Amino acid sequence: MIGRIKNILFPTDFSDIANNAMRFAVAIAKRQQAKLHIFHAVIPEYLPVVGDVSLGVVYDGYEEVEKMNSKKLKNLAISLAATNHLKVESHTKIGNVAESIDQLAKELQIDLIVMGTHGTSNMREFFIGSNAYSTVKNSHCPVLTIPANSTSTDFSTVLFPVRNVKGVDEKYLSIINILKANRSKVLLLGVAHFNDFDSFDFISDKVNQLSLKMHEDGIEVKNRNQYCENIANFILDYTYATKPDLLVINANIDTDWKRYFLGSFAQRIVNNAPCPVLNIKPQ
Template sequence: MALEQMIRNILVPTDYSDASLNALESAIDIARRNQSLLQILHVEETDGEHLGPVKLPLSDHAREVAEAMAVGILQKHGIGAGAIFQKGFAGPAIVQTAFEKKSDLIILGAHGASGMREQFIGTTAYYVVKYAHCPVLIIPEGSKWLDFKNILFPHRTSFGSFKRYEFIKAMSSDQRASIEIFALSVDSDTVEGHALELMTHRLNEGGKLPAITLSVQFREHKNIPREVLDRADRMQADLLVLSPAVDVINKQFFIGPFCQRIMHHAKMPVLYVR
């Protein structure tokens, strides 16, 4: 499948907070690179718990703003965009809308998705990551993330994480981008190491894809979340890709403890791909 077809439909929930608007900027750039349709979702929660500091509480006004944003994106960037307005609980509304609209990617602001501030993601973002049928990209507030050139992909060979590589490639437009496969293993089996090297060579065939570097890190009773976070900091990663393969347990609607800890403490955008 061609890269421009990997991400055809992007859903961006917004509550008009700075964090969610920052995520929208990232979404615009990804949509432009992939020729995607951008759908802006505003959820007015009915239980009194907002997505974040909603600046425009009136439904009619919020609808008008979302529609104006969609029109502005089309006029300024040439990206097809639409506005969706829902009422209900934020997390389920986002997940259900993404399913109904057949979204290929959901992009959330790290704190715009929840009023909670004590960790990287709040309850709404966690719910979306857990239950969404498609990949979820969480953008931290405070910095602009308009392209991804240093991508870290923690990986376990036995779970077939390389199937997610095509999607990861579509996240970056820079042919000089580096995707580092940070291998996680239960032991130092050299057969697994050779398998990783062979797969990396196959992925690099063709010459037009982002470069892949291979770093093999065997667990051997070490702290896997800390190892991943330290590696991301050292390589100045601007995107950290997680999948159920980071944890030994791989079940539907389950986010393992390793992924949870990494997501809560990461300083860069996190892409969760099932």
């Protein structure tokens, strides 16, 4: 999403959580003058087969469900286009939700995916739990996850943490249009572990560089650098204390487990943040 945001993808299951996320997708599309693509995946149902081998057969009623939901989605697209003066297209696919989102995002050259997330708790702390997890993990473009209780669609204040990871400059280039369209104030937060002096020097220099760049771009910015025991916990505590409208993170993949897991940092942030989280993976 470096450059103008031209195409936004909003996946929906027609739930209240998705409907809330839709408000954000519409608001961003209006501010960015982007085309909004709304999408629904129909998951084939399987019936068990009784016999020596445990298999499953696809329930043939799913095609009728797809036809019904496709009509529902088209009506929604027409309503959104007329009400908000937007270009809106509807898309339906039969198959796995996350895989269908990823495939469609590539086909349509999507710049941003906006979707609701149920979050997690207790035993599922390290798993986002919904299709948002797989989407963030696999997507080629940034993914904005919207907690169920998020209300304000204006990103007046944006929290921008800086860690000693790849993609910090790319993260800024990816959101500059969002910052300008919202006239956002940026909270630059450099964070390093206690006694990690090399990382602290890196983030201090990077925060200074980004601060100068943002000032040149006409963006209001406030800086803070901090040592802490746990970076994810500190960022979450800082988010609750400062109440930003948007939190932007590098959703890095843990190298040894990249086929299965996001880094624990990204998982913990998305699971527990009280505000929308824009997840950007280094390319």
